[in-house]
Amino acid sequence: MGCEEKSKKKYKPVSVGAINSLAVVMESQLWEGKVGDKVREYFAAPMVGLTWEEPVFSIEHMPQQVFTGMTRHRRSVLFVSLDSLDVAHIKTDLYATPQKVGVIKAQTEEQLMANLEEGAEKIIASFKENEIEEAQKRFKRSLSKDKVLEEKFGISLTIPSIYTVGKEEDNFVWIDRQIQKGTMNIIAYTLPADSFKN
Template identity: 30%
Template sequence: MRIPSDFIKTNDLQMKKITLLFCLSLILLVSCRVERATKPSATGATAELLVIMNSASYQGEAGLAVSEVFQQPIPMFLAPEPKFDLVRLPPENFVELFQSHRHILIADISDTHEKSALSIEKNVWSQPQMVIRVNAPNDSLFALILKANADAFIDHFLSVEFERIINANNRIPNQAARQTVKEKFGFEMAIPEGFFVAVEGDNFVWIRRTGVAQDLELGVLIASLPYTDPAVDFAHETIEARRDSLTRKYVPGEFDGSFMTTYPELPPQFAEINFNGHFAVEARSLWRMHNDFMGGPFINFTMVQPHNNRLLILDGFVYAPGEPKRNFMRQVEALIRSISFPEAQAQPTASP
């Protein structure tokens, strides 16, 4: 993947009740500053979920529900990869050694419980950490609760995953790249060393990381455009066409006439989301290089910048042939989610 020389920069009566009771909303408010830890650093591998559950339940309906929810394949990957890797631990073995794990699901399933209960706590024994406890009188009710709240649970666990990556990025900042993004778009982004500004254009920046010992490309594209009509600017066909326009212009392949584009045979998967407290449309699909042999997954966010009312396009993509893509995609998504917009200026009150 070469850089165009013109742009090179130098240096759901029970189910309803359960859903109503337990469905949770998540607002991911991420700071771009390094916070001083007050508890030990969380442990555990990337995307690893520690499940505290007795053997009988894990081998039955409850364990099947856990697998269906947390090991469901990530959408729009050519090769299936689970959202989380599961590690099961019996309750009697859940001692202090394991309590610092970053993602913990505690399934307290016992007929001594007269009713179900749910708690979600952050930074209980370490940080950043997310601990979700579900008390249920039987496996069936546990599974019902878990499936009713699957998306919210996943979002909570992902929030601390992104926080971990952002904290790590803030410890090794690329100050020059951060300053470029701030000057051009007016917001902060936690860009670490290893990523660099590869291309600058008119209201456009390509943040890039390349592999040293492997064939690897991680990229984040940022573009700011005039915001005219929400019915048009957030239309799915507009989002897809806009992405293709930007990548054709700024992300060429190695050969003449080659450029990045989306797969026309595979329409993106769209969702309306809460992006750090702001409305956004998310798109996921696969990209390919026209007239070249490259491709991989991408995630795209379209939103309105709160401080200047301009349309903001944030796009992350990965090229890692022969390698799992999940953890690389988490890195680029964390980079995107590290954005911190300036606080809105208070408007003066008109005198009577």
């Protein structure tokens, strides 16, 4: 590499935000009307498969003029605006890394809602993928050193240190962690190979 050659990679700060949080950048007039209702319909819908009601994303609305400085470093951002462009797409690492920015633009409110309907599924999938990677990265920072599954059953399982052994018997291990509305559990035991019929 010569003296004149320099890396063309631009530094981007590390993204911030709670897991499954979403910054929605749009003017208050849109947020408080039918376009905002459509955003909430998709991005704050109840999570399918849970026994309690929890939204897909915890949404924080902010007008465009507030979306400056550190607020641009959010990991998941949905940008919705009236514009001469008509688009629904995803940008990666626009202001920080890792970051996904869903962009919805259109000339009218009706077209904004149509673009939301068209792009929501793909944008949500992209946000979720990013959130899963972030959650896994956070889990890996503090892994359990407990070897009970390896010692009892000869299996290894990478789990966060927040999980603890709740009950251990000859052929049974119950590992759990407290969550807001109960516990999350891992139960391990063995059965004879012929216990299940094909």
